[in-house]
Amino acid sequence: MKFGVNYTPRAHWFHHWVDFDASEVARDFDTIAELGADHMRVFPLWPVFQPNPSFVSPTALGHLDTLLSLAAERGLGVSLDGLQGHLSSYDFLPSWMLSWHDRNMFTDQYAIDATALFVRELAKVASAHDNVFAFTLGNEINQFTGGVHPFPHPATTSDIDAWFDAMFAAVGEGAPGLSQNHACYDAAWYDDTQPFTLEHVAQRGDLSIVHSWVFNGTAQKYGPDAFETRAHARYMMGIARAFHVDPKRQIWAQELGTPRNVLPKESVPGFIESTVEQVLSAPDVFGITWWCSHDVSRSLADYPELEYDLGLIDEHGNIKPEGRMVAEAVKEYSGKVISPTRDIELDLDALGGRRALAPGGAFFTRYMEEAREHGHPRIVLPGRSGY
Structure with a gap:
């Protein structure tokens, strides 16, 4: 069971x-090691690393190589992300994909080939470091396909399948044998218009990745201290597991956090303890990677307010009470497994699609009532017995 952090550099952010x-x-890595973490998720900024479609910066790749070595010296594993993409409300797409060169990253073959070059070069650097244990294609890259994005890159589910084929092939060429993954925000669970599907979450790549954020309407609807709010991550893991076809496939809670826009200070300890306990008692859990390591510095402008206080370490390098809480909760509950109490069937066709899974939806409500009363059930699809 892994416990780590999403690395947000103390000085100058990404x-x-x-x-x-x-x-x-x-200095950052020394504090992360002091926190008790065994790994980090690291984010190269796409426009910095690949300013031209045929050029990946050797200087930037050299900085990444140095960073990976510094992590190894402190016994820290690394999961390397590829396409950033999108981080903390900012988009970071290279100029060769924008405005006069406007290209759809998922369907334009020129863009796909250029992106594959970037992914391959990152993977080559990763392959030289034994402490790199996984490669994630990008951070919630599915947000670019959604109607909520101001400049969307529309795609079909078939387009996304072809894009996955190209990207995972590039990772394999650069770093044969390295664990390959992708990460979606919860629209893949809750939005029927999303071309990234639950089958993609649960069947593409080597692990199922969960990013659970309760500012998605859960905490607003049920309250910061509600069972539904604290059980949201565990619920998402159960949904993903229902779509597994490989009984040995594991689930990685790759982003969990305590957003202060919906969780007041007094709610944070209970949220951390209960969320970690429920996640770590789930079947097939791979690990937790908390969002994030360091607070965004107040010297940097124009972030959503919640981003300045999500870290387990403050902008001065001090481990925050939240950091101690998360580390202690992981230590206390790691290895504790609670078997699901009973089966609960998920028939999306009968329920009206993925919107039934969203907070307040028919299946969400039924699941939470069952989980509150009897403990988390095992979700099974019609015609499957589960495992």
């Missing part, structure tokens, strides 16, 4: 790739 300082990174 803009540190532009002004890279190995001593600052080493």
